[in-house]
Amino acid sequence: MTSTKIIRADRPKIYYKDFTLLHSIPGATKRLNIRAIVQNGADLHITGSIHILPQARNSDSFLDIRVLILDEKSRADIRPQLEIQTSDVKASHAATISPVDPEQIFYLQARGLNYAQAQKLIVAGFLSHA
């Protein structure tokens, strides 16, 4: 079971988003991709947990959190967590917080887009790439 969550934190307030992948019966496969952009002074807090209980043998779980911070006033606090209580699992997670890659912006600007257009394009690509 794969799902994607898109988060646009674009107003100057604190956003709290909590996600849990809970494995309570054996044999489940779960994948969660979270893509978030943070701008305009937003403060994004994400807690993403994978919790595999002792009876959940043969579980397969993956959590991916990617956050783009678009301007100086915005910030992110990201907490991917794992609680694994049996050995018969595949469980992993990844989290990345970064600005837009300046090299990518340069590439698009060198082809005639201005900064705002370039950023918009990159953000659109980032959010659709789940």
Added chain:
Amino acid sequence: MSRFAPISSSTLTPSPDYPLGHSDQVDYEFRSTAGLTEHTVRQISTFKNEPPWMLNIRLSALAEFNHMPTPKWGGDLSRIDFAKIHYYLKPSQQSVGDWDKVDSRIKKTFDKIGVPQAEREMLAGVKAQFDSEVIYSSLKSFLAKKGVIFLGMDEGLRQYPDLVRQYFGKLVPSADNKLAALNTAVWSGGSFVYIPPNTQVDLPLQAYFRINSPAAGQFERTLIIAEEGSRVHYVEGCSAPAYSDGSLHAAVVEIFVKKGATVQYTTVQNWYKNVYNLVTKRARVEEEGHMRWVDGNLGSRLTMKYPSCFLTGRKATGETLSLALAGSHQHQDTGAKMYHLAPETSSQILAKSVSFAGGRTSYRGMVQINPAAAGCRSKVVCDALILDPRSRSDTYPTNKVLNSTSTVEHEAIVSRVGEDQLFYLMSRGLTEHQSETLIVNGFLSPIIKQIPLEYAVEMNRLVDLEMEGSVG
């Protein structure tokens, strides 16, 4: 290593015997009564002939300790009874410069750990701490010529009070947390290291610790000052006998890495399984300085330790390599903290853990990039092996980025030993146990490679020991 693999049950079980589990019969000249009172703190300060300002620091820390609640996060601290612990012991042995003059019963203990050979062969200086007192201190002449100070903390305070006063408690204030307050009130022993500017110390400096009395605490305080352009590697390792009473180890380590200096602090911890190991370790890294923590946690009932770096100068770097092994009735709650306070700083955390026979490993970490810390990078990698269904592994990282020019990456994988890898090794003649041990050692090797050779050998031996079944 195959990340994902079919089922295999582990053959690795903890050793029933603890080879260093002997108790030495040693006279104690003074042992404070159990419990923590102002009287105890004053006694400690009087015995050590401390200046009044140190006594004042101890007393205000005691007040803070009494004020603060025991933390409810991390491991289970509810069973610690602070009123039952003896906070100071002084064996009947004055500080000696020559190894031959050390009490033979005490020497036997250190023989088992391997201090004399190591001292003769490779090391610049050895201090041996027996309970709460440094009883043996030696400094090779070439270190002294370089102006390097390497003393027990008590001795350092006596000989260099102004230098100690300048730095003591400036990185870990007594109110930082309850265990730091405790340490500041009753600290005894530890190391004082000062490296002058542009001085490189090529051989590792090391020290040993030992808890040897029922309900005895270890509260060593270490202070390392590396002036501009200097380099030093400090190594500590410890072991404790097999007592059933609770033991408490609450150390504080403060390290000041100045501009362009490089410091590595390596720990191999193998306390027996009734010891609570609650340690605050912190480094402050100035411009273009480099700090590396190598943290090996093999023993203790519960370890809570998160070696951290405050990166306060441009282009400073911090690194923590953490290794945790948790067997039956053990909980390793370990990790690292990196605070980026200046631009173009970078940090790296590599944490590897193995839990087996019902043990629990938890990685707990913090990476924070402050608004003014532009253009910073951090990468955190946590890998965990769980060897059997009774064991547990957790990861609790926090990643806080407060500007728009920095990048933080974090990844974690939890897995078990792969069936196909085991089959590969066994089809070439190894037993299942040998194969599993080989794979676990290989899993840990990126960190073990960063430890000085004699420690790496000891650590491989300890890993094997922890995992040895009834075979051999």
